[in-house]
Amino acid sequence: MAADKQGTRWGNSLGIGAINLAHLRDEGFAFVDRVLDLGCGLGFVAGNLTAPFKVGVDLYRRGQAVPRTFPGVMFLGGDAGILPLKDESFDSVLCLDVIEHVDDPSAVACEVWRVLKKEGSAYFSTPVRGVNFLPDSERYTRFLHEHWGHKRLYSREEFISLLKGAGFTGVRTEDYMHLTTRAFLYLHYAATSLSGRVDGRLARAAERLLYGASRVDEKIRFWSAFATMAQAKK
Secondary structure (H helix, E strand, O other): OOOOOOOOOOOHHHHHHHHHHHHHHHHOOOOOOEEEEEOOOOOHHHHOOOOOEEEEEEOOOOOOOOOOOOOOEEEEEOEOOEOOOOOOOEEEEEEEOOHHHOOOHHHHHHHHHHHEEEEEEEEEEEEEOOOOOOOOOHHHHHHHHHHOOOOOOEOHHHHHHHHHHOOOEEEEEEEEOOHHHHHHHHHHHHHHHHHOOOOOHHHHHHHHHHHHHHHHHHHOOOOOOOEEEEEEEO
């Protein structure tokens, strides 16, 4: 079973990556020797972890040069539903903002379970279904999800059920990305679009604001969460 074959837009991993990284750190999630970042984009999250062995997997278009990733990350081009990796080869696996993009999310969850070592932990994140950025903005929110290529949105219960169906146990979720973070997230996308560069000054400045906003959101939660992160044990 194959996952989404569309090419990756590498820049989109930077803004959301800053939020995911901040949330992982705030939650005190532990990473050990071998970490896999599935759907890594440019490798921002893995590149900022302290694990000694880090592998990033993502799609890239045929004929396109393999992108330069963050230092210390070994990049592999591959399909999330058919990973070119051995069984039980990683202590921790990240699958952040990937499940909502693929055609066969069950296949991706099963592959994460397969390559994860016994007693290892996997971290999945996805937007929460039915959450609006502003009151009466359901149409605009739906447009954003379509623009980002989201093929399905999950309730928390559906998300947990998907992971348990793949064999994971001890699944717990934590909501994050509240009002402040989302405001700066859209600012980041606007900066990237205006400058035409994912590594331009505007995008970098927005990333720094995103990181700070995500930490504020953990303390002051003005709005319902836009996303949830699950820690799942094998």
